[in-house]
Amino acid sequence: MIYKFYDVAPDTTLKYVETILPLIGNITEFEVFRNKEDSPYVVREEEEIKSYTFILKDQKEDEFWFHTLCGYSGSGPNATLKILQLLGIKEDFHTCEEGNTHIKKRSLNPVHKLNLLVTQDKAKGYNDKDIDxxxxxxxxxxxAYQKHNVLKILKDLGYIQHIIPENKVLYKKSYLFDELDKPKYEYYYYTDNIFTLSPAFRDLSKAQVQTLVKKIITGNNGTINYEADID
Structure with a gap:
């Protein structure tokens, strides 16, 4: 089946992809054209000729066609990278290089990994700082949609801080991520994250917090392959 979405705004296309994530299987192939004139994915719809410039194909042989240049025409291919990394495509395909007007990649292996350092904000006042x-x-x-759902739920319960490798020194105990497996190339949607539970849940015990987070993960078909208590 072919799903088409025709919009010139990169952020709108990204939001659309987030919305239909449950429809998208694991991506096996993508193709992107910097110039819409180069795309062979052209159809007549509603008395209009439409060129699609970003094509995704998944393991179910479904295709997802997007018209937007995904940032190429203005701010660079940021939305292209965001969509690919949202879908677990973490390799560096040199999409940012000026000379790449057409990129096609096959036999892709998406990675939907998430590493969490779970903390609890027990502050009782505005200026109080008490992190467990x-x-x-x-x-x-x-x-991808399973990981995305977990992050959405966690953001409703607290806040997420992405741990960017070059900024790790800014985050206490971020060294705990050093031995965990993660993709080598990341630009958006980082694997390492700190999740801090809101002060509204300050009365939950350490064991209750762990049970809550683990239930959210396993309830969305996540597999926990490593865990370690922090003293």
Whole structure:
């Protein structure tokens, strides 16, 4: 089946992909054209000729066609990279290089891994700082939408901080991520994250926090393959 979405705004296309994630299997192939005139994916729809410039294909042989240049025409291919990495495509395909007007990659192996340092904000006042470090978890998901759902739920319960390698020194105990498996290339949607539970849940015990987070993960078909309590 072919799903088409025709919009010139990169952010709108990214939001659309996030919305239909449950429909998208693991991506096996993608193709992107910097110039819409070069794309062979041209159809007549509603009395209009439409050129699609970003094509995704998954293991179910479904195809997803997008018209947007995904940032190429203005701010660079940021949305292209975001969509690929949202879908677990972490390799560096040199999409940012000026000379790459057409990129096609096959036999892709998406990675849906998430590493979490779970903390609990126990502050009782605006200027109070009281963070309890709880547990480190490493998990894998079969599909992108499962990982995305977990992150959405966690953001409703607290806040997420992405751990960018060059900024790790800024985060206490971020060294705990050093031995965990992660993709070598990441530009958006980093694997290593600190999740801090909101002060509204300050009365939960350490064990209750762990149970809550693990239930969210396994309830979305995540597999926890490493865990370690933090003293």
């Amino acid at each position: 470090y709880n547990i480190v978890l490493s998990m894998d998901f079969k599909f």
